[in-house]
Amino acid sequence: MEPAETTIGEYLIHRLYQLRVQHAFGIPGDYVLGFYKQLDESRIKIINTCDEQGAGFAATAYARVRGLGAVCVTYGVGGLKVVNTTAQAYAEETAVVVISGAPGVREQAGNPLLHHKVKEFDTQLKVFQQLTVAQTVLDNPATACREINRVLGAALCYRRPVYIELPRDMVTVKIVPQEEPLQPPDVDREPFREASREAVDMINAATQPVIVAGVELLRYGMHHHLQELVEKTNIPVTSTLLGKSAMGERHPGYIGLYEGGLSREDIRQYVESSDCIVLLGVLLTDLDLGIFTAHLDQGKSIHATSEKTSIRHHTYPGVYLNGFLLGLLQADIRRRETCETPHAPAPTPFHPAPDTRITVERLFQRLETFFDDSTFVIADTGDALFAAADISIPRAAEFMSSAYYASLGFAVPASLGVQLALPTLRPLVLVGDGAFQMTGMEVATAARYHLNPIIIVLNNSGYGTERPMLDGSFNDVYPWRYARLPELLGAGRGFDVQTEEQLEVALEAARGYRDGFCILDVRLDPYDFSPALRRMTSVLGKKVK
Template identity: 45%
Template sequence: MNKNRPNISEHLIQRLYEYGARHVFGVPGDYILNFYARLEKSPLQVINTCDEQGAGFAADAYARMHGLGVVCVTYNVGGLKLLNPAAGAFAERSPLLVIAGAPGWQERQKFPLLHHKVKEYDDQLSMFRRITVASTDLNDPSTAYQEIDRVISEIITQKRPGYIELPRDMLDIIPDAEIPPIRQKKSDFDVTRHHDTIEAIIAAINEAKQPVIMAGGGIIQYNLVHALEIFAEKTNIPIVCSILGKSAIDERNSHYLGVYAGIVGDDDIRRYVESSDCLILLGVLLTDVDMGANTAIMNPDALITLSDDCCHIGRQSYPGSGLMFLPEIIQRKLTVHETSGCPTPVRDKMAAFTPGDAPVTTESLVLALNSVIDEKTVLITEVGDAVMMSLDITIKRPGGFINPAYYSS
């Protein structure tokens, strides 16, 4: 056995750092205390919260901003509180890693009833398997390195949560196995393989009379903000965002109009979007919330849908991850479109905030918030009214608006 290899806990911490995590949220408990001690001595900063569910939501928000969020808790009484945040992260495509301590593998064999156990020792693992893209129990040292890498890589690639269960007697074990190279992000994009699809997309866009770009959360998740900016600049096509996609672009951008969500939002923007003969959906989740309680009116024949898991031109489906085509599309020859009937952006309709002694109203609060937001501000809203009242606020940085409006927890 090579003593220069890291033990299981060291490898896990090293991989978290290599994949971009700098903070870990959570609540310590006895089955995870020794791992917490190692975290405290690592380059990662531990953020303790008052409750495990709160730690999960904080890590989810962190994931949406930084590409990987990590939450660490104890067995069952801590872990089961994270089912709700993990479910929300799965529904809204957030790369969240849940690390949960567990009884040691040897003590499980010896003692049938250890505290925090529900029915079977693997109950927690079984529940998380339903709402994660990858999960594992690090009970086999020979595969521990590979399992850690597999789970984190799938989280990063699929932009959805994963789960690692860490038995407390496995922390210091040094696997008798080679350390695998860090996994690179997978991509199914190949220009030659998708040439005809890309040409069909470009032809539909170039021939359109009133195209509109609708940007969703996938733009932020896949680091396509700059590609979106170039696309709009080259084509002069106006941009709207879905509710989950709000702040997919700096909302001072000259092409940005506002949020479109059916009857929710500005009427002029709604009419313009719904009369478009080419509505280009980029990373949009077509949820009932994003569609204004299903009041959105979009002609299926006029849609180009490019998401992380599909590609559609009208009613025709094409293979591949359509959203990944955007960097290639902006390299091609694109028509510059006229926008003579384009509505006034919402930001230009907002009144200036004037401080005074009048009672605070929803409208005055929105104007006040709009007046203080700058390029460093991230606005995090509660679900419900707080989301809806904030849609017209001008967010001055990509990814600067965070809301769990679809899962709504």
């Protein structure tokens, strides 16, 4: 039962908790302290990060796992620090609620020069209008409940970030709660039936159909339905880089990653020669399409997204991914006979060579046999991501990256959100030294909240992704002693890794140590690149030059 009376802040907390938000990430400031006090006394646990950007990335990762995440910051200096993470959430379709404190309504009268103000009091709101699907300022008690429900409903419907500004003198204002179900709008079912009939006819007539799994299957929690469809029809499935792990990558129906001209040649030929390419939740981004080297014939394609479905050159604007995929599951699609398809190679056993310097290729060869069912892999942008593209993730929805917006520094704070949302899994973080220096201080947050990610720093003395494109001293970073961070923090364990034998010892020690984080400083040659990165940068380098 709803209480007869509550406050604006308490009602917002209540609605977030109903939507499975049990943690809120952020840093307090005077304009949001009253709301922080309410959070502290609620069932939602505050996770204080080292920096607002870390909070934003952690909330993004949490949202990808739970469906909704929250970052809570103060006005101006806090809110504008999460602009980058909100932009990533928008670009990569993640439902993050950005909650910002603000000067009180009465304080703003007369337009005074209050601290943290930039230009006008609504400047920050105007910024977030460009990065979110819905926004509100909770400055009216009569409409506060309705506005909270409207904005949260938009986040869930569109799987994109929203912005809630809470003036500090409104936090404890009394209101009567208005419980409103957050339901998707009614849709006309006939276009779904028509699209399903056309798609089924096309699939059944095809001799070599293939499914391309995209990121929206993960964002909308549809990856289980994908596996049902594959097992029902025996149609082989590939995935894009952003959609990696939408299908368990050791499933017999999975053939490997499709990245246009950057794919393994057998996968590229199989997909591009298909007479029926079923793209489910695929965003047609440059990285997913191998820097636009993909050759997908629209006349042979079915493409369903959260916004529309296209079959050949016929578009159904009101037919969305979730309903379309459920329609395929219920339809009479004939089961394929087992046929010759590409297959992801089985993991190669790793035997450390004595006194042999570790390389990127050998590091990832070993990591592929290190994963188990309790491992959640998070790859930062750079060779950490591109090398990870070539390894197989055993179970669906246990890989995460920023493979479109591609912001450096995502992975370490993302591990906080992942482990708090999924406490039974242990994050394995793959991060370059350049990216680590941006947000790696969040290992202190991991220590504070007793989290235990395994962090592997690909230490190649700089921005390794850029060197093969266009090199210069601007790609170098200052050499940190990453393995000694546990000494600084008084928590965790660190390992220096320069050889294959040292890697083996460090990984086994990290697996056995569960009382805190582990950080492996893997020293690589600055010009040692993964095969995947070489393929990628050979294309990008031509564009830069």
